[in-house]
Amino acid sequence: MTSNAKLLLAGALLAASLPGWAQTATGLSALQVLEATDKTRGGGLPGVSWDLKITAIDPDSGENVRMLHVKAEGDNSVAETYYPARAAGGRLLQLGRNMWYGRPDLQKPVSISSRQKMMGPAANGDIAATNYMKEYDGTLMPEQTIDGEPVYVLNLVGKTKWVTYDRIVYYVSRARLVPVKAEFYTVSGKLFKTAIFETGNIITHDGRKQPFVSRMVIHDAIGANNVSVLEYSAVKVQPIPRDELSLAALTR
Numbered sequence: 001m002t003s004n005a006k007l008l009l010a011g012a013l014l015a016a017s018l019p020g021w022a023q024t025a026t027g028l029s030a031l032q033v034l035e036a037t038d039k040t041r042g043g044g045l046p047g048v049s050w051d052l053k054i055t056a057i058d059p060d061s062g063e064n065v066r067m068l069h070v071k072a073e074g075d076n077s078v079a080e081t082y083y084p085a086r087a088a089g090g091r092l093l094q095l096g097r098n099m100w101y102g103r104p105d106l107q108k109p110v111s112i113s114s115r116q117k118m119m120g121p122a123a124n125g126d127i128a129a130t131n132y133m134k135e136y137d138g139t140l141m142p143e144q145t146i147d148g149e150p151v152y153v154l155n156l157v158g159k160t161k162w163v164t165y166d167r168i169v170y171y172v173s174r175a176r177l178v179p180v181k182a183e184f185y186t187v188s189g190k191l192f193k194t195a196i197f198e199t200g201n202i203i204t205h206d207g208r209k210q211p212f213v214s215r216m217v218i219h220d221a222i223g224a225n226n227v228s229v230l231e232y233s234a235v236k237v238q239p240i241p242r243d244e245l246s247l248a249a250l251t252r
Helices: 003-017 030-039 247-251
Strands: 048-058 062-073 076-083 091-095 098-102 110-112 117-119 136-146 149-158 167-173 179-185 191-198 201-205 208-212 215-220 227-237
Touching: 030 136, 030 149, 030 167, 048 117, 062 117, 091 247, 098 247, 136 167, 149 179, 201 227
Parallel strands: none
Antiparallel strands: 048 062, 048 227, 062 076, 076 091, 091 098, 098 110, 136 149, 149 167, 167 179, 179 191, 191 215, 201 208, 215 227
């Protein structure tokens, strides 16, 4: 049996053993789709860093900009603000499903929620590495087409109350295995945010080139008409020193 055949067989056996992760007619399970798309947003990689520019657009107060440098490895990530000057040095640390904020002038890190708004409709959890494969139970819904492109549609339900969103309907390109759109719902089932993705960055992982998110536009769906635009640049696959992804690093 070839290595590719073994990989497909292993994926099929894994999918069959997990309730709610049934395979599609093409042989891919929701679990396999999420594993691929998580990597386009920093999750599940051995080490990756990027620059992130967030522009919050409010019809009443205009534009507000923040720039951060993000480092991620596996389930963990740290995002340090370097613009504007008044917020420079502030860091958001994600370790698994837990998140803290710290900066050099604080005696100890402060535990925060990934659901807390950061800028506009963008939440703290939106800027961290994405690990939907581990954080959500998913089922495949009937496929759709967005802007002429066939997409998988996944219904994702959070495994715990610590996830950023209770439920997500996730639209993933069938051909490219990259996120195209997401709808975020409250626990009561109300749509309150939507996001559109572009994956124009390219990284090299395991000797292969793969897409990485370049832009994420988050819209407030409840009527405030606020928008957060997240732009990703300078993406590099590189080892992240372990001590940079620690609570001690937040206040030094």
